Amino acid sequence: MSEVADKPDLNLDVDSGNFSYPEDYAYDAGRGLTADTINYICDVKNDPQWIREFRLRALEIFQKKPNPTHWASKDLENIDFDKIRYYLAKGQQAKRSWEEVPDDVKKTFERLGIPEKERKFLAGVEAQFDSEAAYSNIKKAFADEGVIFVGSTEGLHKYPEIFRPWFGKVIPIGDNKYSALNSAVFSGGSFIYVPKGVKLKHPLQAYFRINAEQFGQFERTLIIADEGAEMTYMEGCTAPKFETATLHSAVVELVALKGAKIQYITVQNWSANVFNLVTKRGLAMEDAEIKWIDCNIGSRLTMKYPGVILKGRRARGEVVSIALANNGQHQDTGAKMIHAADETTSNIIAKSISIGHGRSSYRGLVHIPKHLKGCKNNTECDALLINPESRTDTYPAISVRGDGNSVQHEASVSKVSAEQIFYMQQRGLTEAQAMSLSVNGFVNDLVNQFPIEYSVELKRLIDLEMEGSVG
Amino acid sequence: MSCIEIRNLHANIEGREILKGLNLTLPKGEVHALMGPNGSGKSTLSKVMAGHPDYQVTAGEVLLDGENILEMEPDERARKGLFLAFQYPSEIPGVTIANFIRAALQARLSEGEELDAVEFYQNLYKKMDALEMDRAFTSRAVNDGFSGGEKKRNEILQMAMLEPSYAVLDETDSGLDIDALRIVADGVNRLRGPKLGSLVITHYQRLLNYIVPDHVHVMVQGRIVRSGGKELALELEAKGYEWVIKEAGLEVTPEPANG
Numbered sequence: 029m030s031e032v033a034d035k036p037d038l039n040l041d042v043d044s045g046n047f048s049y050p051e052d053y054a055y056d057a058g059r060g061l062t063a064d065t066i067n068y069i070c071d072v073k074n075d076p077q078w079i080r081e082f083r084l085r086a087l088e089i090f091q092k093k094p095n096p097t098h099w100a101s102k103d104l105e106n107i108d109f110d111k112i113r114y115y116l117a118k119g120q121q122a123k124r125s126w127e128e129v130p131d132d133v134k135k136t137f138e139r140l141g142i143p144e145k146e147r148k149f150l151a152g153v154e155a156q157f158d159s160e161a162a163y164s165n166i167k168k169a170f171a172d173e174g175v176i177f178v179g180s181t182e183g184l185h186k187y188p189e190i191f192r193p194w195f196g197k198v199i200p201i202g203d204n205k206y207s208a209l210n211s212a213v214f215s216g217g218s219f220i221y222v223p224k225g226v227k228l229k230h231p232l233q234a235y236f237r238i239n240a241e242q243f244g245q246f247e248r249t250l251i252i253a254d255e256g257a258e259m260t261y262m263e264g265c266t267a268p269k270f271e272t273a274t275l276h277s278a279v280v281e282l283v284a285l286k287g288a289k290i291q292y293i294t295v296q297n298w299s300a301n302v303f304n305l306v307t308k309r310g311l312a313m314e315d316a317e318i319k320w321i322d323c324n325i326g327s328r329l330t331m332k333y334p335g336v337i338l339k340g341r342r343a344r345g346e347v348v349s350i351a352l353a354n355n356g357q358h359q360d361t362g363a364k365m366i367h368a369a370d371e372t373t374s375n376i377i378a379k380s381i382s383i384g385h386g387r388s389s390y391r392g393l394v395h396i397p398k399h400l401k402g403c404k405n406n407t408e409c410d411a412l413l414i415n416p417e418s419r420t421d422t423y424p425a426i427s428v429r430g431d432g433n434s435v436q437h438e439a440s441v442s443k444v445s446a447e448q449i450f451y452m453q454q455r456g457l458t459e460a461q462a463m464s465l466s467v468n469g470f471v472n473d474l475v476n477q478f479p480i481e482y483s484v485e486l487k488r489l490i491d492l493e494m495e496g497s498v499g
Numbered sequence: 500m501s502c503i504e505i506r507n508l509h510a511n512i513e514g515r516e517i518l519k520g521l522n523l524t525l526p527k528g529e530v531h532a533l534m535g536p537n538g539s540g541k542s543t544l545s546k547v548m549a550g551h552p553d554y555q556v557t558a559g560e561v562l563l564d565g566e567n568i569l570e571m572e573p574d575e576r577a578r579k580g581l582f583l584a585f586q587y588p589s590e591i592p593g594v595t596i597a598n599f600i601r602a603a604l605q606a607r608l609s610e611g612e613e614l615d616a617v618e619f620y621q622n623l624y625k626k627m628d629a630l631e632m633d634r635a636f637t638s639r640a641v642n643d644g645f646s647g648g649e650k651k652r653n654e655i656l657q658m659a660m661l662e663p664s665y666a667v668l669d670e671t672d673s674g675l676d677i678d679a680l681r682i683v684a685d686g687v688n689r690l691r692g693p694k695l696g697s698l699v700i701t702h703y704q705r706l707l708n709y710i711v712p713d714h715v716h717v718m719v720q721g722r723i724v725r726s727g728g729k730e731l732a733l734e735l736e737a738k739g740y741e742w743v744i745k746e747a748g749l750e751v752t753p754e755p756a757n758g
Contacts, residue, residue, distance in 0.1 A: 446553075448590070450549075450552065451589035452603075453573040453574040453577065454549050454574075454577050455600075455657065457574055458572075461606060465591070465594055469594035472593035472594070
């Protein structure tokens, strides 16, 4: 029995995600990963030759690269790549109208709180059910403006002239073992192109979900905001509970051309057996701005360090990150800011909460080379420990050379004090309610940066997580 | 009769006995002052009543309207109608006063019942107007960076909103200048009435110039040694505590630094 299986059951996904429907997959690549698996995926998806070559090259790199356990968690060694199923699909095209979506898929979405009425508020919906996008819908207005919002497969088939020049450029295949794995077997995810000067008022939104045991989900998202374009993308994840480990390894590439703005918002609430190993990076050209707002709840091990390469003059990058690690969970999160032009600025604000035996780690990389002038970075990372056995670590790596650049780094670790809890209890709140309120207060300034429907959900998720933390 | 009745209360902290058989009755509708030299156990009494986990009760009872509350969690006691205005209120960063009070009121409702937000704010603003508080006050995080006076006013506002049956005000006057003292005392006086019994703990008589008590109790070395009318406070002010201690047959010891 694995170490994690011994740990007590968690109050995770109590209201969302703790359910699944009978599996019925039209295509299944079987377990394990070989060139045959890749060819099977390419055949089913009818991939063009260049993608087949890309995948096969990625497979080679994946197989050569060791797990990064010299710096990362040894828990990675517990991933058995031979037992994972790398491709499952209903074998269906992305749906455009809600009526065409199969009933069991609808049921899942409804359970996740994506009722039809919400569509009114959403500019476009691209919800991923297992490997393939099961449902997608773009408001006509956007389409008229030339906005492309499709699944990654459809994107590479239909729009190769936009897709191909940027695909795999922000995050090369060999960036790390898991970006290589994703490059080999990716399916699903979104491709978005916002044309020059188009400013989207409403966020584009996608829901992700895993619904098969031991099934790795490898979505691949590429977002390109052309010059002066502005857009927000929201991604939320829940997953049903499983007995054995599930691997989730996404790659998200953002490209903000001159003067463009991209905001990418993620709320993840994985069940406690998921390995969530994600590579997210943006490329910001002159006067462009990329902001990652990232919230990680749940999973067995999350490794995720959203980054921005500040390639053009005056480009701005920001990462706002909340991580919550409960029993048996390790949130290894942070940010990377690579300054590659003068007068670029970056801002990192990371807050983590460790509950019970939960562990959170912050890893930050800030790189400002010697020849640059007028670059600024601000980093704040704060950790809150709930129980005596909770753990947090900070691993900042800051390399700043040259005279004309400034860096500010602040870190804090705090505990919820017994006096604070007593004070709140004296006002009638139970110990758990007091804990929840205290934790919500700790992340409040960051939660307020999320869109309202996410911040409400986030507070509810934190409440659920806190339930098992006292007594 | 509606009252808090404390019978033969003994309590320890870290094995040291602080309360040594304390008896006190606080009827609803009255204001009682609890006075005594530093180190006599006044603050300990307030914490034991509220259920602070650092204190162990070794004997005795605290009956709230006839029901012993000593086995209850602090929050259950609070929901039964006991309020403690803290001498040193905790900071809760990121949680606004409005949200905090709302959560406290919500905690008093049964499951599935939702506090009406509009009514809540109407009530909050009414109470704040009465206490002459700026409305911007409630959007600040609870006690975060507050002055001594602001902390105490926040306690009074919470008390006004939670409408307890019994309130213990622990050294509410400490750390206040005379203007702030007057405002806080004024707030307490406004809450005075037949539905509230208050125990005002203070070291100095000066608070009692503003909050005139119905009864005064003197606490020395973990016990009430003398009770009387409001004139007792004036007598203590004039003559100090020594004579009471001697009359109680206790030894006069130098005052420790903390109460």
